[in-house]
Amino acid sequence: MAERGIHICHETVRFWWNRFGPMFAAEIRRKRVEAMRQHTHWQWRLDEVCVTQRAA
Numbered sequence: 585m586a587e588r589g590i591h592i593c594h595e596t597v598r599f600w601w602n603r604f605g606p607m608f609a610a611e612i613r614r615k616r617v618e619a620m621r622q623h624t625h626w627q628w629r630l631d632e633v634c635v636t637q638r639a640a
Contacts (some may be wrong), residue, residue, distance in 0.1 A: 585592065620628075
């Protein structure tokens, strides 16, 4: 963007992401589910992950 003469600060990018990021994520999820439903034997699966932090 700097090559095109557009100068923005990182706070502006963060604000845009906080505002529009959830909309982008919802659209990606919606398209993914639609693509999965086109298959005849689709199933939704959820894997569980547990992350622990060791004391130093």
